Amino acid sequence: MTFKQKYGNTALVAGASEGMGAAYAHALAERGLNLVLIARRKEPLEATAEALNAKYGVKVQTVPCDLSSPDALQQIETAIGDKQIDFLVYNAALSYIGPYLATELTTHQNIASVNMLSPMALVYYFGGKMVERGKGGVVLMSSIAGLQGAGFLATYAATKAFNKVFAEGLWYEWKNRGVDIIACCAGATATPNYINTNPGKASPLEPKAQQPEQVVEECLRKLGKKPSFISGRGNRLVTFLMQHLFSRKQATNMMGDGMRKMYRIKD
Numbered sequence: 514m515t516f517k518q519k520y521g522n523t524a525l526v527a528g529a530s531e532g533m534g535a536a537y538a539h540a541l542a543e544r545g546l547n548l549v550l551i552a553r554r555k556e557p558l559e560a561t562a563e564a565l566n567a568k569y570g571v572k573v574q575t576v577p578c579d580l581s582s583p584d585a586l587q588q589i590e591t592a593i594g595d596k597q598i599d600f601l602v603y604n605a606a607l608s609y610i611g612p613y614l615a616t617e618l619t620t621h622q623n624i625a626s627v628n629m630l631s632p633m634a635l636v637y638y639f640g641g642k643m644v645e646r647g648k649g650g651v652v653l654m655s656s657i658a659g660l661q662g663a664g665f666l667a668t669y670a671a672t673k674a675f676n677k678v679f680a681e682g683l684w685y686e687w688k689n690r691g692v693d694i695i696a697c698c699a700g701a702t703a704t705p706n707y708i709n710t711n712p713g714k715a716s717p718l719e720p721k722a723q724q725p726e727q728v729v730e731e732c733l734r735k736l737g738k739k740p741s742f743i744s745g746r747g748n749r750l751v752t753f754l755m756q757h758l759f760s761r762k763q764a765t766n767m768m769g770d771g772m773r774k775m776y777r778i779k780d
């Protein structure tokens with residue numbers, strides 16, 4: 514059975530114009546799925562849509578929308594009408610690097626909206642319809658930063674922990690309902706967003722950043738086989754050591770020290 518036969522004809526990618534989101538859109542278009550693509554900025558979104566249409570001949574609808582707004586789901590519903598969504602990727606995320614108290618509370622609340630409340634709403638609505646039909650697939654982007662506390666990235670890391678645990682719970686509920694769901698715990702990945710944070714090296718053992726396409730292909734291979742996974746051998750090894758060789762306290766200290774070094778933070 515092909516990917517398209519298994520999951521259906523149309524995928525929605527939330528956070529789709531560049532980096533990992535664009536890589537998901539390419540991978541799904543290559544498998545023959547039509548697309549609905551969401552991001553805030555109209556121009557890069559339309560450029561991605563045109564490139565996909567030209568390369569794969571699939572239909573692509575763009576929906577400019579800020580996923581931090583409380584009515585993001587309603588905006589998307591209005592834009593797509595009764596179009597059936599068979600596959601959902603929630604890729605968009607907001608992050609803030611620095612001491613928790615050095616920014617406004619609203620920054621943290623926006624991170625919670627983009628990274629937790631909107632995925633919850635989109636999964637409820639589109640995932641709910643998939644369960645009714647007994648067919649579909651959902652990918653939620655998580656991060657290895659969410660596997661323990663991360664000083665100077667506290668809110669973002671906690672939202673990534675939410676996505677992992679959320680997907681795992683729904684995986685159990687939906688495993689016999691025809692809908693596959695997976696949390697993809699990525700490590701450093703060379704997307705424009707990540708490169709723009711200008712990261713230094715946290716430790717000599719730090720794995721090399723992966724390419725977005727590597728993460729996406731591994732995720733689509735593992736979908737349906739696991740509730741969550743860590744992308745890339747290097748990230749799996751580092752995670753194994755952090756979880757089995759060190760105490761939770763040591764791992765949390767190492768993570769905070771690594772962040773301080775990587776982002777040259779003086780607090």
Ligand SMILES: NC(=O)c1ccc[n+]([C@@H]2O[C@H](COP(=O)([O-])OP(=O)(O)OC[C@H]3O[C@@H](n4cnc5c(N)ncnc54)[C@H](OP(=O)(O)O)[C@@H]3O)[C@@H](O)[C@H]2O)c1
Nearest residue numbers: 528530531532533534552553554580606654656702704706
């Ligand atoms: N890159 C890494 O190293 C890394 C590591 C671990 C996990 N992850 C996870 O992987 C995912 C992708 O991360 P990334 O930073 O590398 O991003 P990305 O895939 O390069 O792209 C982010 C996409 O989301 C859109 N977006 C961002 N905020 C949005 C909002 N409020 N509303 C609608 N669209 C929005 C952006 O377009 P606009 O700016 O035009 O809105 C862009 O298309 C995230 O879930 C992240 O937590 C990334």
